[in-house]
Amino acid sequence: MAQTLRDSIAQSSITLYDTLPKHGKPTVRNNGVNEWTILSTISLVIPSSSSTTHIPSSSSASSSLDTSRVLPISLGTGVKVLPFSRLPPLGDALHDSHAEIIARRGFIRWLIYQASLFAPSSSSCANASGEEVFLERRDGKFRLKEGIKVWMYVSMLPCGxxxxxxxxxxxxxxxxxxxxxxxxxxxxxxxxxxxxxxxxxxxxxxxxxxxxxxxxxxxxxxxxxxxxxxxxKPGRPDSIPSISMSCSDKIASWSVLGLQGALLEELFEAVWLNGLVIGGVDTPKSWEGSQAEWEVRVRNEVERALWGRLESIQDHLPPPYTLHKPAIHFTVVPFPHSKSAIQSSLPPSSPDPAPSPLSLSYIPSLSSQPKSTHKVKAGKPKPKPEIIANGTILSFVWKPPGKELMKEKGRSRISKFEILRAYEGLSTLLAESLIAGYQGEGNGQGQTSLTDNCHSTLTYCARKHRPGSRYQLAKTILRGHITPLSSTGTFTSLEQYGQVWTTDIDVDSEDGPALQLPIPPFRGWLVSGKEYEEFTSSGALRRG
Structure with a gap:
């Protein structure tokens, strides 16, 4: 890869971060302790020949800036995660606020937003500002236009x-x-x-x-x-334990399942991560080789962690799911609020820097209009970053057991609850377009089923686990069948959190009897379970 593109992905991410207000970023505490954080973005690498309406299928994303531009579309910062006792049953708080996860959840919101611009019923008003549309629709599903690549930037190696x-x-x-x-x-x-x-x-x-x-x-x-x-997570031994898997494990799962997630499976083709640019890969003092040799060693480790340990299942996944192997590149472009950058700027007598308790989520193309408005309007307000503390918007406190929905102003737009609402808003847009088409043809059939599918009677869990879901089959091949057994009392160790999982997975074969699959490489993956996804977009709990 040309160095210019690698560093451009990093620099464009840091430049976007620099445009955001200071509030929510690392600061110096009253006791003199300096804070640090991790930055992550998801960016599009777009061939220069692209337009808002067409990207030639023959074009390929070059590694030179002469033929590409980099567009960060979702930014996240943070290093925090909620303990088991604070898991939200209504999906109105973020469980995992690590930078990479926030960036990916913002990417899901961006996909939904882009699809709403593409919807015929919204084209006359929603895209009046002339925003670029990077999606196309084929065979009933949205996908990125040909030639567009998706890259992630992380200011340091993913945890795990x-x-x-x-x-x-x-x-x-x-x-x-x-x-x-x-x-x-x-x-x-x-x-x-x-x-x-x-x-x-x-x-x-x-x-x-x-x-x-x-x-x-x-x-x-x-x-x-x-x-x-x-x-x-978290990595510190003195922290309250959680059941959130590391960023390495989650990014690796995206190499099999895609970035779009289970909820979007019905409307989107799988979106794959083409590569990662990672900062902060410093050579240790004890290393006797060169910087280049150290980077080769670390790159091999990252490749093994993010896709190499999943190669046993690559020939057993149901189409369109497959094992993708994102390219791994390192950058020396410094992120000024990284732990190493902060530490190197302090006098030797200074106290050790501490991680910031806050996270940022920023989606540049997503307006700051009220969350209840899921139809995009012309003249939308300027987008603002969300400052997140303990899984909710700063100054709003989530209170256990969480059976009452958090106030709208306190919910992040990338929480499960708000993503579900945005998804149903998109489904409504698409249904209205189809209904208008039926009526224009004098055909009223199908209207009831289309509108029923958009309303809030289905739970978040039901929408993710549709009958015949190939996404869920691929996930089962990756993890095995898992039945969580909820922890009781105070959660103090992983041993308290029981799970029943099986490695014997049979998949029907079109050419013969069921096939016995390899042992799932991510068997033992910790899950919160159905009881934390049995909510609707109206805020109702549907637990049995």
Whole structure:
């Protein structure tokens, strides 16, 4: 890849971040502690020959800026996650506020918004401002126009498996000692596995271990010298545990399932991540090789974490789902609010910087009009970033058990609840267009079923788990069949959170008997379960 495009993706992301107000960004606390955060964006890389109406199918996204432009469409910052006790049953608070997850959820909102511009019934008013439309519709489903690529930028390595080597090499002995009591409990590499891997030195010269056994889910950096391991957030040992899987695990799942998610399966083709640009890959002091050699080693680890550990199922996924292998590139463009940038600017006597408790979500093309207005209007207000604290808009507090819907002003536009409402708003737009077409042809058939499908009687869970969903089948091949057994009392450890999962998955074959699939590589994935998705867009709980 040409360096200009790699660094342009990073620079355009940081430039967009710089345009946002200071409120919600890292600051210096009253006690003198400096804050830091992580930045992530999802950007389109668009061939210069593209237009708002057509991109030639023969064009390809070049790696040179002479033939491409970079357009960040969703930005997120943050490092926080909600504990199990604060999971919202109505989907009105964000469980995971890590930067990469916020950027991806913003991308889902952007897809819905773009489709609303494309809808025939909205073309005369919704796109009066002449916004670019990057989607096309074929065979009843939306997709990105030919030649457009999707890239993610992250200011540091994603938490979890992709950053295990880098973390181990940069940790001080004091930091590593916080997990020493737990290292012995981790599965070790089998001889056959170790023989196939190059030895990787840690910061103290000891070998890293490979998790080649069992359905292990590890809390944070517990057993930080093991890799190919699913991990939960947060990483700090003194934090309240959660059941949120690491960003490495989630990005890896997008390599199989796409960025669009289960909710959009009916209206969108799968949208794949073409590549990641990652910052903050510093060479450790103990490394005796060159910077280039270190980057090769880290890149190999990231590739293994984000798609290499899923290769066992790549020939068993139901079309259109398949294992995509996003390109991995590193950038030296500095993010000024990264931990390393803040740390390097402080005097030696300064206290260690701390992660910001706030997150930002910014979708430049999405207006700041009231969330209840899902039809896009001309002359929309200028978009504003959302400042998120503890899963909700700053100054609004979610209160357990959460059976009363959070006030509209307190809900993020990227929460499950608001994404469901936006999705149903889009469905209504599309249904109205079809109904108008039927009526113009003197045909009223189908109107009832179309409008019924748009209303709020179906739960978020029901819309994600449609009969015959190939998305859900692909997810089952990835994870196995999972039945969560909810934790009781205070959630203090992963062992408290019971799950029943199976590895025996049969898939009907058109050419013969059912096929026995490989053991799901992400077996043991922690899920909140159906009880946290049984809400409707009207705010009703439909639990059995």
């Amino acid at each position: 498996d992709a950053s295990t080597l880098h973390t181990a090499a940069h940790q001080s002995q004091d930091e590593a000692a916080q997990w020493d009591d737990n290292v012995g409990a981790m599965p070790q590499a089998s001889d056959s596995t170790t023989d196939n891997l190059a030895s990787i030195p840690s910061d103290d010269g000891s070998p890293l271990h490979v998790n080649a056994v069992g359905p292990t889910v590890v809390r944070g950096r517990n057993g930080y010298t093991n890799y190919s391991t699913m991990r939960t």
